Amino acid sequence: MKPNKNIILKNWPIFIVIIILSVSPFRMNNYWIDVFFFFGIYALLGLSLNIVLGEVGLFDLGHMGFMAIGAYTTAILNTHFGIPIIFLMPVSALAAAGFAWLVCSPIIHLRGDYLCIVTIGMGEIVRLTLINNPFGITGGPNGVFGIDFLSFGGPLVIDSSIESYFVIWIVVGLTILALINLQRSRIGRAWNCIREDEIAAESTGIDVRYYKLLAFVLGAGLAGIAGNIYASKLMIVSPESFSFIESCMLFCIVLIGGMGSIPGIIIGSAAVSLFPEIFRAFARYRMLIFGAAMVIMMVFRPGGIWPRKRGSVEFKSLLTKAGEDNV
Amino acid sequence: MRIFLEQMLNGLTIGSFYALIALGYSMVYGVMKLINFAHGDLFTLGSYLGFTLLVWGNAYVTSHVGLAGGMIAAMLIAAIGIGTAGIIVERIAYRPIYPAGRLPAVVSALGVSIFLENIIMVLWGPRYQAYPVNVVPTLRFEIGGIHITLLQIVILIFSFILLAILYYIVQKTTFGAAIRASALDRDTAALMGININTIIFFVFALGPALGGTAGVMVGMYYRQISFTMGWNYGLKAFTATILGGIGNIPGAMVGGLLLGIFEMLGSAYISTAYKDVFVFLILILVLIFRPRGLLGEKVAEKV
Amino acid sequence: MFKDSSLNTEKLVESKPGEERIKIVQKIALETQKLTKKFGGLIAVNNFDLKVNRGEISSLIGPNGAGKTTVFNVITGLYQGDGGKVIFKGEDLAGKKPHRIIAKGIARTFQNIRLFSNMTCLENVMAGQHCRSKEGTWSSIFRTSYQKKEESEIRKIAKRLLQRVGLWKFGDELAKNIAYGNQRMLEIARALASNPDLLILDEPSSGLNDKESEDLMKFLKSLLKENLTILLIEHHMNVVMGISDWVTVMDEGKKIAEGVPEDIYHNPLVIEAYLGKEEEEEEEI
Numbered sequence: 001m002k003p004n005k006n007i008i009l010k011n012w013p014i015f016i017v018i019i020i021l022s023v024s025p026f027r028m029n030n031y032w033i034d035v036f037f038f039f040g041i042y043a044l045l046g047l048s049l050n051i052v053l054g055e056v057g058l059f060d061l062g063h064m065g066f067m068a069i070g071a072y073t074t075a076i077l078n079t080h081f082g083i084p085i086i087f088l089m090p091v092s093a094l095a096a097a098g099f100a101w102l103v104c105s106p107i108i109h110l111r112g113d114y115l116c117i118v119t120i121g122m123g124e125i126v127r128l129t130l131i132n133n134p135f136g137i138t139g140g141p142n143g144v145f146g147i148d149f150l151s152f153g154g155p156l157v158i159d160s161s162i163e164s165y166f167v168i169w170i171v172v173g174l175t176i177l178a179l180i181n182l183q184r185s186r187i188g189r190a191w192n193c194i195r196e197d198e199i200a201a202e203s204t205g206i207d208v209r210y211y212k213l214l215a216f217v218l219g220a221g222l223a224g225i226a227g228n229i230y231a232s233k234l235m236i237v238s239p240e241s242f243s244f245i246e247s248c249m250l251f252c253i254v255l256i257g258g259m260g261s262i263p264g265i266i267i268g269s270a271a272v273s274l275f276p277e278i279f280r281a282f283a284r285y286r287m288l289i290f291g292a293a294m295v296i297m298m299v300f301r302p303g304g305i306w307p308r309k310r311g312s313v314e315f316k317s318l319l320t321k322a323g324e325d326n327v
Numbered sequence: 328m329r330i331f332l333e334q335m336l337n338g339l340t341i342g343s344f345y346a347l348i349a350l351g352y353s354m355v356y357g358v359m360k361l362i363n364f365a366h367g368d369l370f371t372l373g374s375y376l377g378f379t380l381l382v383w384g385n386a387y388v389t390s391h392v393g394l395a396g397g398m399i400a401a402m403l404i405a406a407i408g409i410g411t412a413g414i415i416v417e418r419i420a421y422r423p424i425y426p427a428g429r430l431p432a433v434v435s436a437l438g439v440s441i442f443l444e445n446i447i448m449v450l451w452g453p454r455y456q457a458y459p460v461n462v463v464p465t466l467r468f469e470i471g472g473i474h475i476t477l478l479q480i481v482i483l484i485f486s487f488i489l490l491a492i493l494y495y496i497v498q499k500t501t502f503g504a505a506i507r508a509s510a511l512d513r514d515t516a517a518l519m520g521i522n523i524n525t526i527i528f529f530v531f532a533l534g535p536a537l538g539g540t541a542g543v544m545v546g547m548y549y550r551q552i553s554f555t556m557g558w559n560y561g562l563k564a565f566t567a568t569i570l571g572g573i574g575n576i577p578g579a580m581v582g583g584l585l586l587g588i589f590e591m592l593g594s595a596y597i598s599t600a601y602k603d604v605f606v607f608l609i610l611i612l613v614l615i616f617r618p619r620g621l622l623g624e625k626v627a628e629k630v
Numbered sequence: 631m632f633k634d635s636s637l638n639t640e641k642l643v644e645s646k647p648g649e650e651r652i653k654i655v656q657k658i659a660l661e662t663q664k665l666t667k668k669f670g671g672l673i674a675v676n677n678f679d680l681k682v683n684r685g686e687i688s689s690l691i692g693p694n695g696a697g698k699t700t701v702f703n704v705i706t707g708l709y710q711g712d713g714g715k716v717i718f719k720g721e722d723l724a725g726k727k728p729h730r731i732i733a734k735g736i737a738r739t740f741q742n743i744r745l746f747s748n749m750t751c752l753e754n755v756m757a758g759q760h761c762r763s764k765e766g767t768w769s770s771i772f773r774t775s776y777q778k779k780e781e782s783e784i785r786k787i788a789k790r791l792l793q794r795v796g797l798w799k800f801g802d803e804l805a806k807n808i809a810y811g812n813q814r815m816l817e818i819a820r821a822l823a824s825n826p827d828l829l830i831l832d833e834p835s836s837g838l839n840d841k842e843s844e845d846l847m848k849f850l851k852s853l854l855k856e857n858l859t860i861l862l863i864e865h866h867m868n869v870v871m872g873i874s875d876w877v878t879v880m881d882e883g884k885k886i887a888e889g890v891p892e893d894i895y896h897n898p899l900v901i902e903a904y905l906g907k908e909e910e911e912e913e914e915i
Contacts, residue, residue, distance in 0.1 A: 106615050113362060114614055117569040120562065121607035132600045178771045185770035185777065186784070189757045193746050200744035202728040203706060203737075205761030205824055214767065244562065248364075248437050255434045284453075288445040294438025295420045302427030311750035315802040317782075318752075318789050 021169055025162050033161040035277050040168035041230055042269035046253035047175050047262070048222030053251065054260035055188065056215040057195030059116035061247050062123025066220035068130060068242035070096040070227025075144035075237045076137055085150045085232045089225060096224025097217045104216045108209055123247055130239040143238025150232045164233045171229065175222060176262055183260075184314070191215060192260070256297055258304025267305050332473050334595040335588060340479050340548065342587020343486035347541035348564035349571070349579040350493060351413075351534030357510030357574035358523075358530050360429060364436035365416055366538055367561020368443035371554060373409040373539025374546045375451050377401045378458055381543075385459045398462050402485070402543045409539025410532040417531040440557070447554040455553050458546040482544050489537060490580050497576045506530070510574050563590075566610050572623025581622060659684040659828050659859040660705070660736070665714035665724075667697075667704050674700045676883035677714070682828065686875035687850060687860045691867075691894075693903060697883040698863045699741060702832055706738045707731045718828070733761040737826035739817045741833045741863070747806035751797055751816055754805050755788040758823025791819045795849070811842045815849075822853075829853070831862040835869050847873045871895060879903070 025033050045067060052060045070092035077083045077091065107118045133140035150158040150167060158164050182188045190211045193201040202208050231237045249272050257268025275293070279286035297305075348370055355363045384397040420435045466477040497503035508516040509526045517523050545560070546552045563586060571582025586606060593605035613621060660682040667675040675697045682688045690698050703709040705716050707728040716723040723731055732738075737758075746754050763784055769777040792798040795815040800808050805816060814834060821829055834850075835843035843866070850860055851873060864870045870877060871891045878888040881903040887894060894900055 107611065110614055110618050113356070113573060114569060114618060114620075116362070117566060118611055118614055121566065121610050124562070125604050125607050128601070128604045132604075181771050181773045182767070185773075185781065186756075186760055186763050186765060187767055187770050189749075189753060190760055192749055192753075193757050193760075196746035196748055197744050199708065200740070200746065201757075203708065203732060203740075203744075204758055204820065205729045205732040206757070207727070207729045218767070244558065252434050252437060255430055259430070284445070284449060287441055288449065291438045291440070291442030291445060294441065295435045298427075298431040298435040298438065299420070299423045302424055302431035310748070310804065311752060311802045314756075314785060315750065315752055318785055318801070 018173075022166075025165050030161045033165050035274065037161065037165050037168055037233065039270055039273040040165070040172050041226055042250075042253060042273045043172050043266050044168065044175060044226040044229075045223055045250050046257070046265040046269045047172070047179060048219045048226065049250045050254050050260065050262075050265050051179070051182075051191075051219040051222070052215045053254050054265070055183070055191040055195065056212055057259075058212060058215065059112060060119045060216075060219070061116055061244070061251055062119035062121070062126075063219070063223060063250050064242040064244075064247045065119075065123035065126035066096045066100055066223035067227040067230070068126050068237075068239070069099045069220075070224025071231040071237045071242075072130065072138060072144065072227075073224070074228040074231040075147050078147050078231075079144055080137070085148055085228065086152060089228045092228040093221040093224040096227065097221035100216045100220030101213060104213055108212050108216070120244060120247070123242070123244060127239050127242050127244075130242075139238075141239060143236055145236040147231050147235045147237070149235075150229070158232070164229075168229055168233075171225065179262060183262075187211070187214070195260075252294060256294070256304060258307040261304065261306050261308035264304050264306035264308070271305075329472050330595060331592075334591045336473065336475060336479065338588035338591035339584060340482055340587070341590065342584035343483060343490070344541045344545050344548075344560070344583075345564045345567045345586050346490060346580045346583025347486055347537045347544075348560055349567040349583040350490075350576065351538045352565050352568040353571070353574060353576055353579035354506070354530040354534045356568070357576070358506065358513065358526055359421070359425075361421065361432050362436065362565070363534070364433065364561070365420075365439035365443060366535065367557035367559075367564070368440045368447070369409050369412055369416070369535040369557075370538040370542045370545075370560055370564075371447060371552070371557035372412060372443060373405040373535075373542030374552045374556070375447055375456070375542075375554075376408050376539065377405045377543030377546055378451075378456055378552060380404055381459050381462060385461070391464065394462055398543075398547070402540045405539040405543045406536040409542070410536035412539075413531045413535030414528065416535075417527065440561075444554055444557060451554065453554065455551050458550045458552065460550060462547055478547060482548060485544065486541070489540065493533075493537070494577065494580070502529075507576075563606070566606065569620055570610055570613055572620030575620070575622050578620055578622035582620070585621075657684055658682065659718070660861065661715075661717045662701070662705065663715040663717065665701065665704060665716065666712045667700050667709055668712045674883055675704065675711075678880065678883065678885055680878055680885070681876075681888075682859060682861050683876060684859050685854060685857070687854065687862065687873050688876040688878065689870045689874040690861065690863050690878050690880060691865075691870055692880040692886075696880045698880060699832055700883075701880070702738065702830055702863065705731075706736060706830065729761065732824050732826070735825075735827035736830060737821035737824045737828070738830040739814075739821050739832055739834060741836065743810075743813050743817050745805040745813055745817055745820070748804055750802050751792060751805055751808065752785070752788055752801040754816055755791050755819050755823045756784050758820035759784050759787060759825075761824055788823065791823055795819045811838050814838060814842075814846070818849075826858070828859045828861065831860065833863050833865060835864065835866055843869060 025036065028036070045063065048066075049060060049063045052058050052063070073092045073095040074085060074088045077088055078085060083091075103122050107115065110118060130138045130143075131141050138144065150164075158167055190201070190206045193204060193206055194208055194211060198208055253265060253268035253272050255268075256271055257264030257266070275290055276286055279289055282289060348366065351366045351369075352363060355361060355366070380401040381397065384401065385394075388394060388397055416439055420439045421432055424432045424435055463478045463481050468475050468477070497506055505516065505521045506526055506529070508519065509521060509523060513523060545556075564583065567582035567586040568579050569582070570586060571578030571580070589609055590602050590606050594602035597605055617623070658681055660680070662678060662680040665675055665678040665680070666673070678697070678701060680690065680701065690701065692698055700709065704711040705723070707723070707726050707730070711724050714724065718734060718736060721734070723734065723736075746757060749757070763780055765777040765780050789798065789801070792801055795818065797808070797812055797816055797819065800812065805813065808816065814837070818829075818831070818834065835846055838846060847869060850862075853860065874891050876888070877891050877894045879886050879894060879897075879900050886903055887897045887900050889897070
């Protein structure tokens, strides 16, 4: 049996999605390519919030704050010091992750809603500080502009819609691979245990504090990368892109899709980013419809559109290996 | 010293708004363990309702007595209207979701919030609306060197009466004891013969009603309202709730008043631009040292 | 229930190479000295001394509210004690975090079962091995060969444990969907997955029918052959008397008696404090 063929056959829906995503930009106009670029940004942010909210069950309503740190790190270092965007990608990730570690360390013991308000507060502090232009480096309410395009050196500059589309979706794809591996490791299990029952998790040997912080740091790092890509695509960053309402939208992406479910997050981010575009014809009623749709969604599918299925892969691997003593 | 006292007074005024709104969050949270994110927009709806009533009333009445009566009527109607809205929201958007746990209800609440915000925009238009100026005569008094407007006095009196009534109901009556019992442990309270549905009805009517009244007062105080203001006030009031200890009704009042005072003192002595940063920093500091808020009790988790 | 008897004689989970496990030579596995825990003004546990002998089943009994579960919670680090020592392998564990204590070799179960309800039974037992595995974030993201090897080890051990407690057929079911008695066994399997030296069980037979609790006791006995020590809280007097090697009785936070079951059974203090109330309880039921 050829393993490669097997993988493709088993996961045919995934391959169809990949083919559609890679062919479709050549059939769309630039406007829709950009819409799909933002869909990708939301997907990346949704995946990053999913680590914190979906896997560990921590209420984080200030996630855009981490993205802001990443975006502004890129913007400031690029415009002031001319450092190329490509080098700033890891720097932004580290800056956001470091920030998360710094602010979350003292508050990580807070439970549920108390943690929720602190993350809101943190996100707001970031946004308000950016508006107030400390030391004259964030440009106040106007933000920072004139950010370079992403460049891989020489003629390879990401300056068209279609190129940035591929950049974001390749990053999303790599992130998904990494997250699937994490979900199937002891790290992912530890996260889920904390979500299910913190006390039992502690008694089972899981360092709850460490794994919660780890989730925040990884989630923030990914959000930082999203910020970097966002900044270089738009060439401008401004504080109102990172508002509380945006954080709420990310929260909804995770819950509309299904907590901890990667395909769910992609569907959720599609819903949040494409819905307003599709309903553009309804002009000022579209957000009204959107709000009502969220309520209806939760009434009829409270577990999300595509809830996570558990187990089976690991279980089956055991079945095939030692078929004789399956009691 | 004069500036300090004046800022305290201003802080107390906006603090009383926060306290009134915070009560809605806290009561609903206490009984349902749900952060009602739509509460801020119910408050805005109250403000717009009051606006329409006052504009409409002003066309007919001009005498001061009539205006005062109109103001009280506006607050009362806003309270009843928003209380009803609160109950409708609970029935449609929250009740069907309770069995599914807490997080879907949060998303539903956010959905309601977006819906309400946009319905206000559709009905009243996206621009700022200016409250009628002559509702309360623009009189200024000076007491011991401190300036205070008649409007401030009226607002403080009204909100403190409301806070006192609520405090009395919750802390001194049997019905209040039932609410507090439900907040502690809903299932046990139900076993003790408390009708939980009545309690839910009450908190979802009274919380938004207080918020709606606060909406009218905010409109009169700042004279300008916008359909997006619910986010900001909601966020501040929610912060106040947590500051005092969520689910704890005196805590919400204290939290609201303190938050208003912090905000005004912060803007007077530190920087106007950073006043909100200051408020959130205080909240985070309080939570680091008192993880359940100022008046929240330390609950030993049952293992 | 426990069909796989061939496994009974071998150690449940092999120690991994390179893992340092202190060899226990002394007879006492666990000892608490003057353990104290207060809740506000209430002294839940008062200068409590407990001894658990190695390779035996010890029981902690006492009427409701005597402070038994509190003692367990202090030993396993869920509560911070207000004084006293918890000595295990010659080390004072008082004040250590729960995840450190299980790494030292004390695993526990809970009175009201606390499983990871939305995870499968297999995952529950795999999670139990957390403190005995060490692959980190990066090796998990890149799925290194070491990480794969460790994961497959974890899976195999989990499978063996599930077979051992007769739950392998439910391996792929969510923990919340299996029967109550099975959930109890699953929780024990999860605790055993950490390869403990001391297993602490909080009322393991509560909610089980007679047949199930008899099977459970047989299973616990069989564990003793594998170098395990067991400490349990139990309410069912007949269960305690049947399997315990040593019984400690506590009332109102204090130790009132200890000894072999026969002595305890005839101790007038115990009869007064405990057995009287036990009868009342049975009437209620």
